[in-house]
Amino acid sequence: MTAVAAHHDHHDDHHHAPHGLKRWLFSTNHKDIGTLYLWFSFAMFMVGGFMALVIRAELMYPGMQVVDPEFFNQMTTVHGLIMVFGAVMPATVGLANWMIPLMIGAPDMALPRMNNWSFWILPFAFTILIGAVLMSAFGDGNPSAPNFGWTFYAPLSTKYGPASTDLFILSVHMMGISSIMGAINVIVTVLNMRAPGMTMMKMPLFVWTWLITAFLLVAVMPVLAGAVTMMLTDRHFGTSFFDAAGGGDPVLFQHIFWFFGHPEVYIMILPSFGIVSAIIPTFARKHLFGYASMVYATASIALLSFVVWAHHMFTVGMPLAGTLFFMYMTMLISVPTGVKVFNWVATMWRGSLTFELPMKWALAFVVLFTCGGLSGLMLALTPVDFQYHDTYFVVAHFHYVLVSGAIFSIFAAAYYWLPKWSGVMPNTFLGELHFWNSLLSVNLLFFPMHFVGLAGMPRRYADYALQFADYNWWISVGAFWFGISQLLFVAVCVLCAMKKGKKAEAAPWEGAEGLEWTVPSPAPFHTFDTPPVIK
Amino acid sequence: MSELNDLEQRNNRVLRKLVIGSVLMFGFAFAMVPLYDVLCDITGLNGKTSDTAASGEVQMDEDRLVTVQFVTTSSGGMVWDFTPQVRSVKVHPGEITQVNFQVKNPADHTIIGQAIPSVSPGLAAPHLLKTQCFCFDNQTLLAGGEADMPMIFYLDPALPKHINTITLSYAMFDVTERVTGNKDKLAAR
Ligand code: HEM
Ligand SMILES: [Cu+2]
Numbered sequence: 100m101t102a103v104a105a106h107h108d109h110h111d112d113h114h115h116a117p118h119g120l121k122r123w124l125f126s127t128n129h130k131d132i133g134t135l136y137l138w139f140s141f142a143m144f145m146v147g148g149f150m151a152l153v154i155r156a157e158l159m160y161p162g163m164q165v166v167d168p169e170f171f172n173q174m175t176t177v178h179g180l181i182m183v184f185g186a187v188m189p190a191t192v193g194l195a196n197w198m199i200p201l202m203i204g205a206p207d208m209a210l211p212r213m214n215n216w217s218f219w220i221l222p223f224a225f226t227i228l229i230g231a232v233l234m235s236a237f238g239d240g241n242p243s244a245p246n247f248g249w250t251f252y253a254p255l256s257t258k259y260g261p262a263s264t265d266l267f268i269l270s271v272h273m274m275g276i277s278s279i280m281g282a283i284n285v286i287v288t289v290l291n292m293r294a295p296g297m298t299m300m301k302m303p304l305f306v307w308t309w310l311i312t313a314f315l316l317v318a319v320m321p322v323l324a325g326a327v328t329m330m331l332t333d334r335h336f337g338t339s340f341f342d343a344a345g346g347g348d349p350v351l352f353q354h355i356f357w358f359f360g361h362p363e364v365y366i367m368i369l370p371s372f373g374i375v376s377a378i379i380p381t382f383a384r385k386h387l388f389g390y391a392s393m394v395y396a397t398a399s400i401a402l403l404s405f406v407v408w409a410h411h412m413f414t415v416g417m418p419l420a421g422t423l424f425f426m427y428m429t430m431l432i433s434v435p436t437g438v439k440v441f442n443w444v445a446t447m448w449r450g451s452l453t454f455e456l457p458m459k460w461a462l463a464f465v466v467l468f469t470c471g472g473l474s475g476l477m478l479a480l481t482p483v484d485f486q487y488h489d490t491y492f493v494v495a496h497f498h499y500v501l502v503s504g505a506i507f508s509i510f511a512a513a514y515y516w517l518p519k520w521s522g523v524m525p526n527t528f529l530g531e532l533h534f535w536n537s538l539l540s541v542n543l544l545f546f547p548m549h550f551v552g553l554a555g556m557p558r559r560y561a562d563y564a565l566q567f568a569d570y571n572w573w574i575s576v577g578a579f580w581f582g583i584s585q586l587l588f589v590a591v592c593v594l595c596a597m598k599k600g601k602k603a604e605a606a607p608w609e610g611a612e613g614l615e616w617t618v619p620s621p622a623p624f625h626t627f628d629t630p631p632v633i634k
Numbered sequence: 635m636s637e638l639n640d641l642e643q644r645n646n647r648v649l650r651k652l653v654i655g656s657v658l659m660f661g662f663a664f665a666m667v668p669l670y671d672v673l674c675d676i677t678g679l680n681g682k683t684s685d686t687a688a689s690g691e692v693q694m695d696e697d698r699l700v701t702v703q704f705v706t707t708s709s710g711g712m713v714w715d716f717t718p719q720v721r722s723v724k725v726h727p728g729e730i731t732q733v734n735f736q737v738k739n740p741a742d743h744t745i746i747g748q749a750i751p752s753v754s755p756g757l758a759a760p761h762l763l764k765t766q767c768f769c770f771d772n773q774t775l776l777a778g779g780e781a782d783m784p785m786i787f788y789l790d791p792a793l794p795k796h797i798n799t800i801t802l803s804y805a806m807f808d809v810t811e812r813v814t815g816n817k818d819k820l821a822a823r
Contacts, residue, residue, distance in 0.1 A: 209645045258710060283652045291644050321656045325663020337812070340667060343750045344710065344807030348682075351670050355663055418757050 124219070127211035129196045130622060134520070135218050136193025137513075141592070143185030143225060144506075145585070150178035150232075152582050157561055159575035161568050170235065171561035172246040177232050179249025180267075183367070184274045185225050187501065190509045191370040192217075192281045195309045197520065199285060201615040201622065202303045204294025204631040209287040217280035224273035231263040248559060250360065253341035253352035257333045264334065268327045275320045282316035285309055294614075296633035300394070303613055304387065307394050308373030311401045315362045315369070318405075323359040326352065350415050357408035365404045367501060369397060371468075371508035372439055375461045377613070378515050379443050382458035383450025384610035389442040396435035396442075403432045413484045422481045429479035433472060440469055455608070456530045460511030463538050464504060471499030474549065489559075492552025498545045510537075510588065518603030521595035522621030529591050536584035544577030675760070683751045683802075687770065688763035688788075694728035695791040702762075702789070704733060705803035712808040713741050714775065716749075719782075727791040735768065735783045735804070739775035746813045748772040749804045758800045761790035772809055 117125075126132055153174045157165045166174070196214065200207055208214050228245075235244040243261035245251070256264055289310045293302070302310075329340040329352075339345025341352045372393075380387045387393065409417060409425040417425075443465050452458075474496040478484050487493060510533075517525045547570045552558075556567045563571065594600055606616040614633075618626045674682055702725060704718035715738040725731050739745050749769040753759040764770075768783035775781060789800075 210649065254710070279656050283649060283656075286652060287645050287648045290648055291641060317652055317656050318659055321659035322663040322666075325660050325666075329664075329667075339812075343805060344748055344809050345812060346750075348670070348674075351667065354670060355666055358666070416754065416756060418755070 125215065127207070127215050128624060129200050129208045129211070129214065130520075130624065132208075132214050132218050133193045133195075133197030136189050136196060139218070139221060140186050140188075140190035140193060141589075143181050143189070145589075146229065147178050147181035147186055148582050148585065150174045150181070152578060154178065155575040155578035158563070158571050160572070161563055161565055163562060166561070167240065168561040169240050169243060169246065172248075172559070173232060173235055173244040175559055176245045176248050176251075177228065180228065180245075181225070182501075183249060183363070184271075184278075185221075187367045187505050187509070188278060189221060191309070191312070191367070191505075192278070194305075194370065194374070194509070194512050194516075195281075195285050198516065198615060199288055199306055199309060200292070201519075201618065201626060202306050202613055203289065203292065203297050204614050204627045204633065205288060205292035206625065206627050208284050209292050210284045213280050214284050217277045217284065220273050220277040220280075224270045224277065227266050227273070228270040231266045234263070250356060251330070252356070253330065253333070253349045257330050257341055260330075260334065265331070268331050271327045272324055275324045278316050279320050282313035282320075285313040286317070289313075294627065294630035294633055300391065301633065303373075304376035304390070304393055304397075305370070305373030308369040308376075308397050311397050312366050312369045315366050315401055315404070319359045319362045319366075322355060323363075326355045326359065329355075350412075353412050353415060354408070357411045358405075360411065361408040362401075362404045364497075364500070365400060367505045368468075369401070371464065371505050372397060374508045374512045374515075375443060375464055376439075378457045378461040378511055379446050379465075381515075381608050381611040382453050382455060382461075383447045384452075385446055385450040387442070388445035388448075389438075392438055393442055396438040399435045400432060403428060403435070407432060410479055410484070413481050414488050426479055426481045430476065433476055433479075436472055440465060440472075455514075456525065456527065456534060457511045457515035457608075459534050460507050460514060463534075464507045464511060467499055467503035467507065467541070471496055471501075471504055474499065487552065489557055490552040491548040491556045491558055494558050495545050495548035495552055498548070502545065503541050507537075507541075510534075513588075513592070515608070516615070517592075517595050518607040519615055519618075519620050519622055521598065522603055523595055523598050523600035524603050524607060525591050526594050526600055529587050529594070533584060533587035533591060536587065537581060540577050540580035540584055542577070544574055544581050547574050547577075683753055683759050683762055683764065687765050687767075689765070692728045692788065693791060694726050696726050698727055698791075699724050700727060700789055700793065700797070701799045702731075702787075703799065703801045704735075705801055706735065707803070707805050709805040709807050712745075712747065712806050714739055714745065714747055714806055716747075716804070716806045725789060727789040727793055730765065730786060730788045732784055732786045735785060736780070737773065737775060737783060737806070738780045739778060742777045744774060744776050744810070745808055746772050746774045746810045747806050748809045749806050752803050752805070754801045754803070755797060757794060758797050761793040762800060762802065763788055763790055769804065772813060 123131065123135060126135070153166060154171065157163070157171055196208065199205075231242075231244040234242055242263055244263050245256075245261065245267040247255035247260060247264075251267070289302070289306055329338070332338040333340050333342055333347070339347035341347045341349050343349065376387055376393060407425055407429045409421065410429045413422055413425070454462075474492065478487055478493065478496055514525050514530060551563075551567045551570045551574075554567065556563050603620040605619050607620065608616075614627075614631055615622075617631065675684075701722055703722040704720065706716045706718055708714050708716050715736075717736050719734040719736060723731060723733065737747070751767075751769050753762055764785060764787045766784060766786040768785060773781065773783065
């Protein structure tokens, strides 16, 4: 077979995996790179989580106790940036790397060397960003780390940005390049590397959602790069894109940022839709209800996400026609989103349900993500958004969709595919503890934020009015509880990495379908060198 | 061998398209700047008024009275005292009106200022036309200097019927550095 022979001289170590540090540094193997992405994102999740706990420690009681307000602002900023670009996005890229080739019967990603690059840029990007925080933390706040919020609105980040803003710009450029390369790799792999017979409409939904995510990334990460480039030239090269004094307009910054920013939130959630669409059919022992409608719903969510960005800017003083347009478009997005939720429910309808760990996380995802979607709908109403905007209600909304949404689905994915990755079943006792503690604490943490938000507590302040004190105490308790619960997941992952646990079969979940379950567990270093036969 | 080369070629073809796509999207970010300006010019989205003088030849509509309010601020570290002579005027659309703005530089060095106008509601912006304005150019005030700066405007009779009050706000920026390219104070000159 020419394909196999040719493949042989492509990779020099066809038969044995390379060892030691070199294995990881120079890896072009999709499984190793996927593992790197997943561990990296987990580390960033812990770092970003620590920053969140600094925020919640300060907000536990009214008045100033733990940090000064300047440092508080740096914490909210870098927490947001790390969680978005360091935790959620790389985790889904890691899942894509591991699972897409296995799911479509490809031997590897299409562009393995670029794959190595896209990962190894990330640690440098985050060293730069976190370096700025460390300098600030150990230099008594001088120089300050980025302190303008993860949305880095001009002129806060241009005229008034600290010197470290330039580090931030460099770091965002690097993250952007990494994501774009990762996305290109996914698209080329899915378009060109499918095993014979794996038609587009036979692809698992996770592959579909990631393909569409990848197109979103290629479309909007360059726009983010453009925005930070304009910031850079505004700061140092005398342009005035965003400087009113020179004829620019700070509102323009918000338009460019959210043109990136709204598709970005779907970049974070579409892969989750794919994960849940893989898990629910397995544990309901039924086929996914409405496969084609899921594909079309994902595509229409992606397309619509380009025309709703100004729902983040209802209060900047747009004309009525503009706000109406963006309000209706935003509400329209909830139609395909609803289609998905109903399809998941219909998949479970009259299925033989069992509630193994991945299924528990997936179900929690469906319920809690829907909560977040509903508060999103409230925010989409222009007149009420005037009240809710920049309050804790918005914070509650996006943490429901991102933490109990995106991150819960990533946990679901981890529990579902860890047997395939590591060859051992994740520890059920620790896993159950992790699930129940996370489920309860996440709601204690984020649900009361709705109430303080509706009552008028603004976001991004280091202090608050006395009447919010009780709720904030409970929120902080929830935060520490949630944070500590994640240590259980560290234990689960470390046990799997050390191969401690029940040995996993090739297909450990009874109802699971898909090519990834046809290879042994743990998946060997090279799989599908000869393309599988697809029925 | 041919099979692999074929795949590599197909991969490179898609890769090339996607790289071009992302470069174009990078360009699109910059294209949003003029696009935004054009859209704003047409619709008055962001409340910007035109920065060139209008002709001033227009029919007056004596049946309608519109209140025009004036607001001034000194932005971003600007130290000038900057106030309108009157807080508001009532005008007929088409009626040419002059309003003076007073500025005083309390600092001990020369400062160059640039006033940036903004109109609310934004939809009124394209209908507020100026035949002369201090905001068309930057203004220089010596240490302790004072000036009366004229602004002459009229309202386009096509101003939408539901708009009865217009607020014209000026933000005064310190553009000394930007204009002279000199980071030091101008005191020495
Ligand atoms: C039914 C779907 C959704 C609707 C209608 C919706 C609507 C909105 C609206 C109107 C805002 C702006 C609120 C304000 O600032 O006043 C907002 C903020 C936000 N949404 Fe959503 N949303 C939806 C789903 C999502 C999803 C799926 C995610 C991410 C996974 C998400 C993430 C965010 C984030 C991060 C913010 C806050 C950004 C910031 O200001 O820092 N949303 N959403
Ligand atoms: Cu949005």
